[in-house]
Amino acid sequence: MPNQAKGAxxxxxxxxxGKIYGRRSVDFAAEAIALALEDAGLQKSDIDGxxxxxxxxxxxxxxxxxxxxxxxxxxxxxxSAYGSTAxxxxxxxxxxxxxxxxxxxxxxxADAPLSPSRGAGQSYAGPHRYPLGGxxxxxxxxGEFGANVGYxxxxxxxxxxxGTTEDHLGIIAVGQRKWAQLSPWAQMKALMTMEDHHNSRWxxxxxxxxxxxxxxxxxxxxxxxxxxxxxDLKQPPVHVLGYAQCAPGDNLDTSRHxxxxxxxxxxxxxxxxxxxxxxxxxxxxxxxxxxxxxxxxTLEDYGFCKKGEGGPFVADGKLGxxxxxxxxxxxxxLSGYYMWAFTPLSEAVVQARGQGGxxxxxxSDFVLVSGNGGILNFHSTLILSRHTxx
Amino acid sequence: xxxxxxxPVPIPDSISxxxxxxxxxxxxxxxxxxxxxxWSFPVRERCPHCFAAKLEWRQASGRGTLYTFxxxxxxxxxxxxxxxxxxxxxxxxxxxxxxxxxxxxxxxNALKIGMKLEAIFEDVGQDVSLPKFRPVTG
Numbered sequence: 001m002p003n004q005a006k007g008a009x010x011x012x013x014x015x016x017x018g019k020i021y022g023r024r025s026v027d028f029a030a031e032a033i034a035l036a037l038e039d040a041g042l043q044k045s046d047i048d049g050x051x052x053x054x055x056x057x058x059x060x061x062x063x064x065x066x067x068x069x070x071x072x073x074x075x076x077x078x079x080s081a082y083g084s085t086a087x088x089x090x091x092x093x094x095x096x097x098x099x100x101x102x103x104x105x106x107x108x109x110a111d112a113p114l115s116p117s118r119g120a121g122q123s124y125a126g127p128h129r130y131p132l133g134g135x136x137x138x139x140x141x142x143g144e145f146g147a148n149v150g151y152x153x154x155x156x157x158x159x160x161x162x163g164t165t166e167d168h169l170g171i172i173a174v175g176q177r178k179w180a181q182l183s184p185w186a187q188m189k190a191l192m193t194m195e196d197h198h199n200s201r202w203x204x205x206x207x208x209x210x211x212x213x214x215x216x217x218x219x220x221x222x223x224x225x226x227x228x229x230x231x232d233l234k235q236p237p238v239h240v241l242g243y244a245q246c247a248p249g250d251n252l253d254t255s256r257h258x259x260x261x262x263x264x265x266x267x268x269x270x271x272x273x274x275x276x277x278x279x280x281x282x283x284x285x286x287x288x289x290x291x292x293x294x295x296x297x298t299l300e301d302y303g304f305c306k307k308g309e310g311g312p313f314v315a316d317g318k319l320g321x322x323x324x325x326x327x328x329x330x331x332x333x334l335s336g337y338y339m340w341a342f343t344p345l346s347e348a349v350v351q352a353r354g355q356g357g358x359x360x361x362x363x364s365d366f367v368l369v370s371g372n373g374g375i376l377n378f379h380s381t382l383i384l385s386r387h388t389x390x
Numbered sequence: 391x392x393x394x395x396x397x398p399v400p401i402p403d404s405i406s407x408x409x410x411x412x413x414x415x416x417x418x419x420x421x422x423x424x425x426x427x428x429w430s431f432p433v434r435e436r437c438p439h440c441f442a443a444k445l446e447w448r449q450a451s452g453r454g455t456l457y458t459f460x461x462x463x464x465x466x467x468x469x470x471x472x473x474x475x476x477x478x479x480x481x482x483x484x485x486x487x488x489x490x491x492x493x494x495x496x497x498x499n500a501l502k503i504g505m506k507l508e509a510i511f512e513d514v515g516q517d518v519s520l521p522k523f524r525p526v527t528g
Contacts, residue, residue, distance in 0.1 A: 121466060135433045137398065140400070144478050144490060145467060149478050152478075153478065204478075205460060252430075
């Protein structure tokens with residue numbers, strides 16, 4: 001039965017997001033887990049598994065289970081494939097439940113890099129993160145700080161090969177801001193026009209400020225259990241129909257092009273096959289959007305359009321409200337909140353349940369979710385649905 | 391002037407010493423596998439292609455083409471405050487490896503993907519030089 005649900009998401013907790021200072025990651029995590037338990041109608045004592053998404057400061061280590069006061073967990077781990085981790089966590093949670101290792105598992109991501117004294121860029125990728133020893137020191141010596149540069153290099157290559165333009169990137173940011181205006185959880189609410197996008201300052205050319213994701217303090221928690229147990233819980237279950245990862249590697253040699261041919265291709269093919277559906281069945285995409293470019297290249301590699309045609313594909317605004325492929329309907333990481341792949345995953349749960357309110361899409365039978373880590377070095381795909389099979 | 395000393399300067403370690411020693415002498419030294427013949431970058435203990443522990447340091451041609459580039463406007467480190475906007479470039483070397491560096495000697499708006507480049511070596515601190523790239527002229 002390859003198309004049957006592998007597990008079910010029954011609880012979702014999303015804390016307030018953004019410039020919320022003076023709180024530790026674990027405090028946000030506790031709040032998110034409490035919200036998810038309440039959402040699911042479960043007690044803390046019902047939880048017997050905990051998967052933690054490692055964050056950059058590594059302040060969510062395995063001892064977090066004790067700080068959170070869990071007892072008798074049958075499954076505990078801290079996982080990391082950077083921004084793609086949530087997809088892998090969902091794989092392991094579903095497999096563990098099916099193998100009987102645990103019954104009800106919490107998945108959590110929390111981070112609190114922002115402080116009043118540092119800007120978002122410095123908070124996330126400031127000089128404190130750049131050691132000078134050996135060849136690692138070359139990055140700092142050449143001025144290659146943070147992920148901005150890596151994605152700018154990738155976007156520039158795409159522009160060169162395929163004629164992708166600033167307008168193509170801009171329409172993604174503008175559309176997602178419109179979605180953010182409809183989401184109570186989103187950080188960025190002010191209207192953004194294409195002109196606003198083009199007038200925003202360069203960060204790493206060809207990427208402008210409005211091509212780059214936010215940095216957020218906050219946490220997201222999910223509760224996953226078996227399809228059977230999910231039936232009797234408080235919320236409409238969101239079933240996990242397909243999952244896959246692909247870590248495509250890096251610039252190992254000059255025959256490789258990870259900047260423009262990402263892990264989404266292989267990961268997506270496997271996930272769609274597992275779910276027994278096709279792209280045409282997808283009513284909404286929740287795609288990892290650390291940068292506008294990431295959305296564009298991910299759509300290409302999932303096959304929504306041909307390689308290189310991502311720009312013209314998105315140009316009519318089809319990703320925004322009222323469009324034919326509503327994408328990142330909570331505003332995504334660009335305008336909603338930045339919780340690695342828990343951003344697209346959390347919004348996917350909302351849409352699959354049909355609880356999106358003003359931002360609910362007309363067709364949310366099947367929702368596609370992507371995770372992405374490093375400089376397009378890690379990819380994960382999830383296909384979620386209220387249905388128990390594809 | 392003071393810019394060069396205030397930018398971060400790498401501290402060579404034992405495994406990267408041949409790279410930095412080479413740069414100091416104006417040579418681009420990279421690792422090449424004696425088992426499979428493939429080059430690799432950055433430094434490793436074992437060949438990432440065949441896993442043989444037979445990496446040897448060899449002098450690379452220093453010639454390549456511009457694969458892609460970005461212009462950094464944001465100041466992420468105080469050492470670069472007077473350098474912005476500066477370029478970061480990926481260069482495809484003749485040896486088949488892709489290396490990140492800076493292109494010097496031309497304005498940023500003259501950078502063109504595919505242009506031919508060659509390595510030069512810039513002193514950035516006491517006993518440390520960095521390979522950078524400039525357009526091949528003529």
